[in-house]
Amino acid sequence: MSDGLRESEGPESPAKPVPFRGGGFLPKPRRIVAPIVFIALIAFWEFGCRVGFISPLILPAPSEAFDAFMNLVRTGLLWDHLAASLQRLLIGWSAGTLLGIFVGTLIGLFSLARSGLQPLVSAIFPVPKIALLPLFVIWFGIGEGSKVATILFGTFFPTVIATYGGIDNVDRNLIRMGQSFGLSKLSIIRKIILPGALPAILSGARISAAIAIILLVAAEMIAAEYGVGAYILLAGSLMATDQLIAGVALLSLMGLVFAWLIGQAEKYFLKWR
Amino acid sequence: MDLNLRHISHHYDEVEVLRDINLDIRRGQIVCLIGPSGCGKSTLLRLIGGLERPTGGEVLQSGEVPEGCLNPLTYIFQDFALLPWRTVEANVSLVLEDHDLSAAAREAIIADVLARTKLADFRKAYPRQLSGGMKQRVAIARALSVRPAVLLMDEPLSALDSQTRELLMDDLVDLWEKEQYTAAYVTHNLNEAVRLGHRIVVLSRRPGEIREIVEIDMPLSDRRSDNSELEAIQKRLWNLMREEALAADRELLDV
Ligand SMILES: Nc1ncnc2c1ncn2[C@@H]1O[C@H](COP(=O)(O)OP(=O)(O)O)[C@@H](O)[C@H]1O
Ligand SMILES: [Mg+2]
Numbered sequence: 449m450s451d452g453l454r455e456s457e458g459p460e461s462p463a464k465p466v467p468f469r470g471g472g473f474l475p476k477p478r479r480i481v482a483p484i485v486f487i488a489l490i491a492f493w494e495f496g497c498r499v500g501f502i503s504p505l506i507l508p509a510p511s512e513a514f515d516a517f518m519n520l521v522r523t524g525l526l527w528d529h530l531a532a533s534l535q536r537l538l539i540g541w542s543a544g545t546l547l548g549i550f551v552g553t554l555i556g557l558f559s560l561a562r563s564g565l566q567p568l569v570s571a572i573f574p575v576p577k578i579a580l581l582p583l584f585v586i587w588f589g590i591g592e593g594s595k596v597a598t599i600l601f602g603t604f605f606p607t608v609i610a611t612y613g614g615i616d617n618v619d620r621n622l623i624r625m626g627q628s629f630g631l632s633k634l635s636i637i638r639k640i641i642l643p644g645a646l647p648a649i650l651s652g653a654r655i656s657a658a659i660a661i662i663l664l665v666a667a668e669m670i671a672a673e674y675g676v677g678a679y680i681l682l683a684g685s686l687m688a689t690d691q692l693i694a695g696v697a698l699l700s701l702m703g704l705v706f707a708w709l710i711g712q713a714e715k716y717f718l719k720w721r
Numbered sequence: 722m723d724l725n726l727r728h729i730s731h732h733y734d735e736v737e738v739l740r741d742i743n744l745d746i747r748r749g750q751i752v753c754l755i756g757p758s759g760c761g762k763s764t765l766l767r768l769i770g771g772l773e774r775p776t777g778g779e780v781l782q783s784g785e786v787p788e789g790c791l792n793p794l795t796y797i798f799q800d801f802a803l804l805p806w807r808t809v810e811a812n813v814s815l816v817l818e819d820h821d822l823s824a825a826a827r828e829a830i831i832a833d834v835l836a837r838t839k840l841a842d843f844r845k846a847y848p849r850q851l852s853g854g855m856k857q858r859v860a861i862a863r864a865l866s867v868r869p870a871v872l873l874m875d876e877p878l879s880a881l882d883s884q885t886r887e888l889l890m891d892d893l894v895d896l897w898e899k900e901q902y903t904a905a906y907v908t909h910n911l912n913e914a915v916r917l918g919h920r921i922v923v924l925s926r927r928p929g930e931i932r933e934i935v936e937i938d939m940p941l942s943d944r945r946s947d948n949s950e951l952e953a954i955q956k957r958l959w960n961l962m963r964e965e966a967l968a969a970d971r972e973l974l975d976v
Contacts, residue, residue, distance in 0.1 A: 625802035629795065629815075631816070631819050632819055639815060640804065720805055
């Protein structure tokens, strides 16, 4: 301290860098890792089957599942199954989502709807829709009606909850701003409340898309000729595990495509974030 | 247009927030409202603009609304209240879309107010891309676009750093020199009050009552920050405020 001019090189101990303690806790996607893990797993699985420490009775080799899949492609059955499933998914999911957004908006905006419908939604949401399948068959027929209805009901409730949750979280100051400029009620709903709730609605759509695929298999358990779920169930009852694996991979692929589509929608609609 | 506050009092449940406020806001004047935090300044401003109903008393408006005025009582908020999903121009457009204007007329208004607030180059920017001072300028542009009769400003500069605050204060002074707008301006910054206020209303601690009204005759453009007359006024206001703040502290201890 005696020499005020000298700032560096303290006399007692040599200078050393301050130890770094920050960073971390911020996982970032590394693009190449996922394919490597995926390929390594499949390669190990195939290797296990070829060498024999994975018995074909327990798990068929990936190559066999792939053969089963190619067989589907060759016979053209793949398109029949996909078309039937996608139609059910699309109708059920979009009707469920649209109705869900509508009812969720009512609950989010109006006291009467909130008091009347919110407890009802909370009561029915946790009921597994699969348990109601027999009822749906009685109400909507054994054909497409009951299958679409299962998916519709399954996606409706999470969408309602996501929508009114999103509306509840819209910044009240923005709504007050709208009122202070004399905007009409409709303008406030259309231009302030719904766009403000959109992030929550889209993440609700992500969840309901996954639920829709889960329910698809359940719905196709009953009297479905075509459909990925029907194909899997048939394979299961015949112990054709190679076909079963092929069907499950197909379902997982559909899930990935849906998630990707919703991701694109988020990128487009939420580019302001 | 003039505003007259007559015997305004207000309660939130059991809590008395404002008591018997009588005040005139005359055309072309900036009235600054100062007082300790929690004394009901923001509440009073919401009552003036019709966003809330007072428990007692009334707010009257008198005189003609200026030609072409779309929203006589217009707010500028402390937190800017911009829609994050709209660009600068779309945020201004929002408050014009409900009015019966042709697209060309709307576009002309937007271009005019953005030029006046020096934002013409940032029309397509989203709020997250702007600094705090620019966001508040967008909010000012939006307020100007509806040709208000009275501007109601609730601590409009409090969220900004001191340099930005100086610049925007100059902007507000320039704007007043040009258009002599009427304003109620809430602040807790005494320097802002003496720079902008034609009249400064000092509110007491809760329940807010008018303690004193200080008139400053000096033209806004002559008010430099090193002016001794202004400094004397600021000191007097400071003493008034300090008494209130000390008294409020003691009351909290008593409870
Ligand atoms: N909506 C409200 N409901 C209940 N109490 C409120 C509400 N708004 C404000 N208050 C209370 O009224 C008092 C005055 O608040 P406010 O007007 O925001 O004060 P200021 O702007 O002067 O700091 C505070 O004690 C606050 O807690
Ligand atoms: Mg306040």
